Amino acid sequence: MNIKINKINKDNIKNILDIEITSFPTPWDEKLYLSMLRNNRYHLYGAFLDDILLGYIVLYDSVDIIEIIKIATSKDYRKKGIASHLLQFVIEKYNLDFMLEVRTSNINAINLYKNFNFKDISIRKNYYKDTNEDALIMKREAK
């Protein structure tokens, strides 16, 4: 697959929302995405096959560290390397330490992050308010 990674713009938001609602128990809405696009601390990238959005990543730039606050792939295209493409792209682009938190039950995502050398840092108990689930904090240090 010839996947291209591009910055997300407001024309892509509808497609993001289609993936978002099938990927997350508490999906973010259009207003939130538009506000992130206006805030230069947030960086949003999409993985495109031709012009079709198949996945996206949302980063928060904390100056000396990048937080991955969301990554998702369209259900029909999972396990084909789309999220790996996105992670590879941002790791090369920013060359900084990365941090994230992930539900301890989200084995798919944890496996993905481990492939990219993210290490377990700590557990935040009852972090997710919808299910009271714990968050695993992971960090990847720049070489």
Ligand SMILES: CC(C)(COP(=O)(O)OP(=O)(O)OC[C@H]1O[C@@H](n2cnc3c(N)ncnc32)[C@H](O)[C@@H]1OP(=O)(O)O)[C@@H](O)C(=O)NCCC(=O)NCCS
């Ligand atoms: C997690 C997610 C982003 C992975 O996207 P993806 O495009 O399928 O990931 P990739 O194809 O690049 O897979 C990379 C690695 O992730 C892991 N992985 C992905 N799907 C998996 C599955 N169903 N079972 C086990 N491991 C899985 C594997 O380690 C895989 O590497 P491998 O193919 O060498 O085994 C996707 O499942 C998703 O959108 N989930 C819902 C949203 C979510 O939970 N996001 C993360 C928290 S913000």
